[in-house]
Amino acid sequence: MIKTAITPRVSETDGVGHVNNTIVPVWFEAGRRTIFKIFTPDLSFKKWRMALVHMSVDFEFQIRFDEDAEVRTWIEHVGTKSFTVAEEIWQEERKCATGKAIYVNFNYVTQQSEPICNEIRQKLDDLQDGLN
Amino acid sequence: MIKTAITPRVSETDGVGHVNNTIVPVWFEAGRRTIFKIFTPDLSFKKWRMALVHMSVDFEFQIRFDEDAEVRTWIEHVGTKSFTVAEEIWQEERKCATGKAIYVNFNYVTQQSEPICNEIRQKLDDLQDGLN
Amino acid sequence: MIKTAITPRVSETDGVGHVNNTIVPVWFEAGRRTIFKIFTPDLSFKKWRMALVHMSVDFEFQIRFDEDAEVRTWIEHVGTKSFTVAEEIWQEERKCATGKAIYVNFNYVTQQSEPICNEIRQKLDDLQDGLN
């Protein structure tokens, strides 16, 4: 499991007084940096491979501005050309949001999805634990 | 159906070259302004009523920076305390993203969800058409 | 003068209750789309020319969520390789923010600034009026 520490920003809150719901996908994306590196080790956009095809979020608790948050990220499933990322946002002992993101291994030059090679598959498998 | 015109911003693109996926929920939220007004006619955050409990997005086409976009928003279902918003992002003749958002009628003072009153229910029902 | 209509988004407000100050540069950038097109007519990032070297903002009035805003943009000065954009954000009869942005004509391939050609200079000159 990947743990990413996040300090909420004033610009991420909204008038209702908590972190705005559109920030949750931003934090989840921030939590996937390790996964981006598996596909593109130097993080160069010219060699970028991953394309998001689906995401869903359940909002369970309002996210407070005054507490640090933690994004927890792991791989739930690896298919032939796609894989599923599971993710959560925690503050203290509260789970605030649960998400799921499905990415395909995408070749931006040919604009085609491609099978995930064994080397990358192994690295994704190594992230397949949702336990601490 | 509510149609909201959006001109993509440079700040909404990412290094891969299209509008970043985290912007899709931002545009969807922008498309719900009419619905926010149904619950809070003067748009005052002190009287805010709606709380998002779930959202999901299917990404179907990359969103281009160089074309105007349109967010299409309508009500799919109204329950006792919650309702479902259906939403799409279009560019030219391409549907780029399809989303669903479930909101509850939330009392931020008592921190409780409450039944949707008939007057609001009627206004939501009036937005229940997904046809052009 | 370029006038760009903006409807504030919930995600652009902050916990204090108004549009967050970091959104002002976002709206100003949105107001420069016509200028981006002068340098890069098809808005392709591969042919992008402009690089921001300086910006400043004076915040004069809180920007309200419940009112539409207008960004006003014009060219204040054109130098050999750089030019200055003047910009304002208005709501109703209130000027909320005044900004200045200095861009250079930048060649991202050679990573060098270059003189502004006469054709572009003429188009920038045509935007040199701050009057309505």
Next chain:
Amino acid sequence: MIKTAITPRVSETDGVGHVNNTIVPVWFEAGRRTIFKIFTPDLSFKKWRMALVHMSVDFEFQIRFDEDAEVRTWIEHVGTKSFTVAEEIWQEERKCATGKAIYVNFNYVTQQSEPICNEIRQKLDDLQDGLN
């Protein structure tokens, strides 16, 4: 001097390939959290005191996505009702951006600026060093 570590996010880059210029004020604001706490120790928006009246940024180097960044923040000057924050963004040995932000001690209830009390003034003075 306050040092705030920032890991750039994909959503913060733009099509030109670097961190978008509108993110610089976002990171600078993130770097001011310690100062927000001086005025509002529990970070409650209901007791918020600070209002930004001016900001300026010089952009010196493109900010890369693939490297961690550091925001450096200190107090440059404390006046009767206002104070000036100096700020920089660094990546490796490169200074990428230099900023200045002027805040007033603002009473959001009366909508008036107020003198900075001695206790807060002392804490701001303690942040008046731009040296490492």
